[in-house]
Amino acid sequence: MKTAALFCLIGVISFSEAQAKECTGSASVTVHRDNGETEYWDTYTNPNIVLLPGDSATVVFNYQQGVYCTDPQFMLWKDGELIHSGPAGPASWDVTAPGFYQTGGSGLPYYGPGAFFISQTASAPLLLNAKAWLEGPFDPDTGLMRDDLRVAGYIPHSYLSALADDALFDVTGPTAIVDGLRGASAPEMPTTICQIKQGLLLRNGKIIDPSNGGQLSFNAPPGNYYVAVGHRNHLSAMTQLPVALSAQATTVDFRDVGLATYGTEARKIVGNSAFLWPGNAGCTYVPRSPEQNYETITYTSEKLSYTGADNDRDRILLTLFSYTTGTLFGYTRADVNMDGVAKYTGAHNDRDLILQNVGGLVPTAVRLEQLP
Numbered sequence: 023m024k025t026a027a028l029f030c031l032i033g034v035i036s037f038s039e040a041q042a043k044e045c046t047g048s049a050s051v052t053v054h055r056d057n058g059e060t061e062y063w064d065t066y067t068n069p070n071i072v073l074l075p076g077d078s079a080t081v082v083f084n085y086q087q088g089v090y091c092t093d094p095q096f097m098l099w100k101d102g103e104l105i106h107s108g109p110a111g112p113a114s115w116d117v118t119a120p121g122f123y124q125t126g127g128s129g130l131p132y133y134g135p136g137a138f139f140i141s142q143t144a145s146a147p148l149l150l151n152a153k154a155w156l157e158g159p160f161d162p163d164t165g166l167m168r169d170d171l172r173v174a175g176y177i178p179h180s181y182l183s184a185l186a187d188d189a190l191f192d193v194t195g196p197t198a199i200v201d202g203l204r205g206a207s208a209p210e211m212p213t214t215i216c217q218i219k220q221g222l223l224l225r226n227g228k229i230i231d232p233s234n235g236g237q238l239s240f241n242a243p244p245g246n247y248y249v250a251v252g253h254r255n256h257l258s259a260m261t262q263l264p265v266a267l268s269a270q271a272t273t274v275d276f277r278d279v280g281l282a283t284y285g286t287e288a289r290k291i292v293g294n295s296a297f298l299w300p301g302n303a304g305c306t307y308v309p310r311s312p313e314q315n316y317e318t319i320t321y322t323s324e325k326l327s328y329t330g331a332d333n334d335r336d337r338i339l340l341t342l343f344s345y346t347t348g349t350l351f352g353y354t355r356a357d358v359n360m361d362g363v364a365k366y367t368g369a370h371n372d373r374d375l376i377l378q379n380v381g382g383l384v385p386t387a388v389r390l391e392q393l394p
């Protein structure tokens with residue numbers, strides 16, 4: 023099951039408050055394709071599947087009762103409209119019509135086990151030429167991001183995408199891969215249409231399709247869409263206004279300080295460049311199996327914090343098993359500057375970036391991700 027490394031395309035939005043986050047129940051969704059394949063998403067995974075023209079599927083909701091869960095409901099939206107709802111699990115509904123589908127629930131700890139899409143038969147894919155800087159690996163001397171994770175062979179290809187082209191990871195120079203991008207934190211409201219696309223970020227800021235190295239493509243009708251970009255240990259950002267997307271590639275350059283983004287200080291401005299804020303080391307750690315001991319991410323309360331509950335500084339310590347002078351090499355979310363090693367003290371440590379970016383001169387300041 024793949025998670026993370028995603029790019030998010032968000033359609034017409036109306037917002038509502040998240041509810042009942044204290045519910046400890048868990049939800050999952052299984053999609054049974056009519057060709058016999060199944061895909062499963064648990065509470066923490068961010069699904070990304072496309073059913074092709076002619077496909078159909080049965081969507082099955084599963085639910086484990088927790089405490090503080092009042093009247094949990096499962097829901098299914100198509101193109102932003104609620105088409106099914108009912109008491110939590112098990113429940114299943116068949117889907118065949120092309121469009122965006124989003125699953126979710128109320129009275130559950132998370133609204134969205136996921137979204138998926140049955141592609142239009144007639145429209146050409148939308149093309150998006152997206153670009154972004156991550157401050158963590160950015161090197162002002164070269165004007166590029168470092169690719170230490172790729173050089174060390176730490177980026178798990180299968181984690182990024184089952185379809186990733188391995189040859190892309192052999193490219194060096196300005197178009198070498200820095201890391202995968204995950205989707206923006208899915209806004210916690212059921213009326214959001216959100217198609218999530220995996221992307222690979224290159225040293226020069228360009229975001230490419232992992233499967234072929236080309237521009238990101240979305241199976242969706244031409245129209246105006248909000249575009250968001252996110253990374254596993256940087257805060258996501260979203261355009262303030264919808265962007266017209268079509269089969270002709272549209273450039274959305276999050277590096278450009280002139281691009282209006284949603285919220286306040288969604289990106290870090292340094293000179294003439296805009297960066298995604300680094301330091302979001304905090305996550306939910308869910309080992310998948312002894313072989314796939316990677317991280318998954320919750321989609322609530324993304325923030326940078328140095329002290330207090332769920333702070334990012336402690337997450338580095340946890341990664342180092344509380345050895346403040348320890349180091350851990352590999353692909354960890356605690357490796358905020360993305361040099362391939364999680365480090366709490368000393369030169370090039372990952373802790374200082376958090377303190378520098380929490381949004382104030384005091385360590386108790388908190389910087390919130392700017393998404394609806």
Ligand SMILES: [Ca+2]
Pocket residue numbers: 301302303304305324325326327332333334
């Ligand atoms: Ca955090």
Ligand SMILES: [Ca+2]
Pocket residue numbers: 356357358359360361362363364365370371372
């Ligand atoms: Ca590091």
